Amino acid sequence: MKRTEISIPLSSVSLKGELVLPDNAKGIIVFSHGSGSSRFSPRNIMVGELIQQHGMGTLLFDLLTEEEDRIYENRFNIDLLVSRLIETTEWLFQYKATKGFSIGYFGASTGAASALRAAAYFGKKIAAVVSRGGRPDLALNTLPMVTAPTLLIVGQLDTAVIYMNKQAFDELHCIKEMKIIPGATHLFEEPGKLTEVANLAINWYKEYFMKRGD
Numbered sequence: 001m002k003r004t005e006i007s008i009p010l011s012s013v014s015l016k017g018e019l020v021l022p023d024n025a026k027g028i029i030v031f032s033h034g035s036g037s038s039r040f041s042p043r044n045i046m047v048g049e050l051i052q053q054h055g056m057g058t059l060l061f062d063l064l065t066e067e068e069d070r071i072y073e074n075r076f077n078i079d080l081l082v083s084r085l086i087e088t089t090e091w092l093f094q095y096k097a098t099k100g101f102s103i104g105y106f107g108a109s110t111g112a113a114s115a116l117r118a119a120a121y122f123g124k125k126i127a128a129v130v131s132r133g134g135r136p137d138l139a140l141n142t143l144p145m146v147t148a149p150t151l152l153i154v155g156q157l158d159t160a161v162i163y164m165n166k167q168a169f170d171e172l173h174c175i176k177e178m179k180i181i182p183g184a185t186h187l188f189e190e191p192g193k194l195t196e197v198a199n200l201a202i203n204w205y206k207e208y209f210m211k212r213g214d
Helices: 042-052 072-076 078-094 111-125 159-171 193-208
Strands: 002-009 014-021 027-032 057-061 102-108 126-132 150-155 176-181
Touching (some): 002 078, 014 078, 027 042, 027 078, 027 111, 042 057, 042 193, 057 078, 078 111, 111 126, 111 150, 150 159
Parallel strands (some): 027 057, 027 102, 126 150
């Protein structure tokens, strides 16, 4: 397992991240976190560690610089976040350690909208997408263009977000599934619920992502 603190050089800024590559990894899951979160999100770190145990690499990175994050509106600037995710993905396609890898997305909260819009941009270059408690409805106009198999995961008690996900689900024309986790709220803080999220995501990636790395 190789763990590297990296600086991702984009056109206008450099973003900080942590790249973890298990031995013999052939693919990488890029995390697109929600508003106000960062690469230090304990929930994403936990999910990432479980994904790594199944032979997939992970990239947790900050979509905003520290200065940008101080401006509250930037956290909800989906256009900006999408452009950062697209540039970071293009960098991964060329980066020596990840060149030739399959790439998937894991989006949380508003980060799910960024992940889905970036997936629509890249088409078949993105192998799979998973949304955790996401807001895919913020990418509604783009969803029909997503080709990557997409899994939407929502907590049963997160009723408003369930409705938003159902709206988005209807607009997706790719392979798709929506899972509602019983007894879970928006952040899946109840005992064992985040592990359920991780297991659903891992099974989804194994079905649609790992095939691409064979």
